[in-house]
Amino acid sequence: MSKPEAATPRHRRRPGRVPWFASVPALIIAALFTIGPLLVVIAMSFMTRPAQGGGVVYEFTTDAYRTFLFTKNFTGDLVFNTAYVEVFWRSIVQATITTVISFVFAFPLALWIATRSAKLQNFLVLVVTIPFWTNLLVRTYAWILVLNKDGIINQTSLALGLGPQELLYTDLASQLGLIYTFLPFMVLPLYSSLSGFDFRLAEAAYDLGARKMTVLRRVILPMAKPGIISGLLLVFMPALGAYVQPVLLGGGKVLLMGNLIASQFGDSRNWPFGAALSVISLLMLALALIGIQLWARRSGTKVSLSL
Amino acid sequence: MPTSPTIGAGRPAASVARENGLKIGQARKTFATPEGGEVRALDGVNLQIAEGEFFVMLGPSGCGKTTLLRAIAGLEILDSGEIYLGRDRLDDLPAYARPVNTVFQSYALFPHLTVAQNIAFGLEMEKLSKDDISQRVKDMMALVRLDGLADRKPSQLSGGQQQRVALARALAKQPKVLLLDEPLAALDLKLRRGMQDELRRLQRTTGITFVFVTHDQEEALSLGDRIAVFSDGLPAQVGTAEELYERPVNRFVADFIGESNFVTTALITEGDAQLVSIAGGPKVALTAPAEADADGKVTLAIRPERLVLDGSAPELAAGTLVEVIYMGTDLRVQVELADGSRLAIRVSPPFEQLQLVPGAAVQVGVQAEFLRPLAVDA
Numbered sequence: 267m268s269k270p271e272a273a274t275p276r277h278r279r280r281p282g283r284v285p286w287f288a289s290v291p292a293l294i295i296a297a298l299f300t301i302g303p304l305l306v307v308i309a310m311s312f313m314t315r316p317a318q319g320g321g322v323v324y325e326f327t328t329d330a331y332r333t334f335l336f337t338k339n340f341t342g343d344l345v346f347n348t349a350y351v352e353v354f355w356r357s358i359v360q361a362t363i364t365t366v367i368s369f370v371f372a373f374p375l376a377l378w379i380a381t382r383s384a385k386l387q388n389f390l391v392l393v394v395t396i397p398f399w400t401n402l403l404v405r406t407y408a409w410i411l412v413l414n415k416d417g418i419i420n421q422t423s424l425a426l427g428l429g430p431q432e433l434l435y436t437d438l439a440s441q442l443g444l445i446y447t448f449l450p451f452m453v454l455p456l457y458s459s460l461s462g463f464d465f466r467l468a469e470a471a472y473d474l475g476a477r478k479m480t481v482l483r484r485v486i487l488p489m490a491k492p493g494i495i496s497g498l499l500l501v502f503m504p505a506l507g508a509y510v511q512p513v514l515l516g517g518g519k520v521l522l523m524g525n526l527i528a529s530q531f532g533d534s535r536n537w538p539f540g541a542a543l544s545v546i547s548l549l550m551l552a553l554a555l556i557g558i559q560l561w562a563r564r565s566g567t568k569v570s571l572s573l
Numbered sequence: 574m575p576t577s578p579t580i581g582a583g584r585p586a587a588s589v590a591r592e593n594g595l596k597i598g599q600a601r602k603t604f605a606t607p608e609g610g611e612v613r614a615l616d617g618v619n620l621q622i623a624e625g626e627f628f629v630m631l632g633p634s635g636c637g638k639t640t641l642l643r644a645i646a647g648l649e650i651l652d653s654g655e656i657y658l659g660r661d662r663l664d665d666l667p668a669y670a671r672p673v674n675t676v677f678q679s680y681a682l683f684p685h686l687t688v689a690q691n692i693a694f695g696l697e698m699e700k701l702s703k704d705d706i707s708q709r710v711k712d713m714m715a716l717v718r719l720d721g722l723a724d725r726k727p728s729q730l731s732g733g734q735q736q737r738v739a740l741a742r743a744l745a746k747q748p749k750v751l752l753l754d755e756p757l758a759a760l761d762l763k764l765r766r767g768m769q770d771e772l773r774r775l776q777r778t779t780g781i782t783f784v785f786v787t788h789d790q791e792e793a794l795s796l797g798d799r800i801a802v803f804s805d806g807l808p809a810q811v812g813t814a815e816e817l818y819e820r821p822v823n824r825f826v827a828d829f830i831g832e833s834n835f836v837t838t839a840l841i842t843e844g845d846a847q848l849v850s851i852a853g854g855p856k857v858a859l860t861a862p863a864e865a866d867a868d869g870k871v872t873l874a875i876r877p878e879r880l881v882l883d884g885s886a887p888e889l890a891a892g893t894l895v896e897v898i899y900m901g902t903d904l905r906v907q908v909e910l911a912d913g914s915r916l917a918i919r920v921s922p923p924f925e926q927l928q929l930v931p932g933a934a935v936q937v938g939v940q941a942e943f944l945r946p947l948a949v950d951a
Binding site for chain 2: 464466467473476477480484485488489
């Protein structure tokens, strides 16, 4: 039996509704930890670099943004410089490769998990999340041990008479590290959309004359689309700014967006430029997301960034 | 002189079944239960379904009827046995290659496709031309009366409409056999009656063999040209609605279809005649051959509506009225016999002058042909 209505005679609220002031703590946290730092970064990108050392001078300038595309030559003229654009481009390429390969590995895995018994599914999802229990740096150092001269791969290679392989501090190692790190971020959203999939639909398609690949292409993939988009974004965005893997496994030989920005706040001591690079990458992602949202609204696909 | 046409729809003879019908031979299927045991879903089923027949598989849940349907569709692989359609062996073909389509209990409509796209799905698999497909889709939508809903998504349809889409999608493939897995179970009673009429109309107009699975005996009786009553992985009896109702072969069938009184009594043999006497009543000669069990007894199934209290049929036994329930269309009466057993009786109108009140002494009568001896359970 429900409670008699007379019990709340004056403040008749709908269940689940809270007064406005209940959201104040959440707003404060959002302001402090999300919007605040972002505003600091944006403000910093429009400030002047001090003559010596790091930090900023509170003087408005757009120099930092100009530096992204132009450089001053000996005579002091501005010359178009593609070096930083190339860094961004390389980062995009590497993030794209990471995303695509992660998807190729993650989709069959997620599909396989989603078709197991409910008990086994829970266990397998747990297995996928086990890497999260350990610090990313520790896991990346573990890769160094695997890939270095005396690592297990080189030992095997020597034993097979194939000679030593140079693996560590290469683009390949960096790429490998990225895929390893971000694979779970692809598996989880894919699994979550596939686990809700009604496999009787696959039976129906099969019954209507579709072969297995057609069932996959025409029924399973379209219905897993929200999960696929979430997965692609969840891998691509952090992979774009990845810092640990290119430095530790790639040896920092190739400059990418993440270590470029980091170096501006470190060795190069150009904080405004570092901030400007951050803002530029943020804008790029924001534009891409807006594009995806527009496309999603037009095609009626649900897009969410949750796992 | 030309012979006069036969009256009534003649049922396809068994020989036709062998030509173009569906033939299931020695079908076996065992499932492992989560507890580690085994469930024999199909226990050597033999069935012949004639071309163009509306065949119903009826039984309680877990009797194997759905497993057999899925085996015909190719969604379940038999442990052993064979399935033939005419001369073509079906059971070694994958589901997509069988000229058989299914209407699923859950409808299984593709939620990301519109009604028209759902119906077109199977046709696109056949690589038909776009014009052919759109024409066929249009025909199907008209056939199941879905006009004007082509661009809706399944989520925007009522249960009955979704049902029609599922039917259209399966029929669009022009299958030789249409399999229907409890398709009406999710609909409310009124809608279900309507869809039953619709299904019968569709089956007559298309001439396609329908194999319909249900646990609802009323639905089975009203739809099926022939009905197979399943029990424990085997058809207990196959026959027309009338055969099943009037001449059930065993207690399971008599109990599952309609209501029955079951009376176990000694079988008396006098010359060629087999007689029974119920609760000290007069001896009645059975009209159907009966078989006595080890104790010399026979079990009779007697339909409540065949028993009379107005003396219009020979006496079976005397007893006392213990319960009278007014149901509008009839009275449901319980009579206690001399030996303490009870008989359920349905009294049809007019019953006003019978003066049926609890406690009254009555004579129960029945025509001997309605005493149905059942086979001895193995």
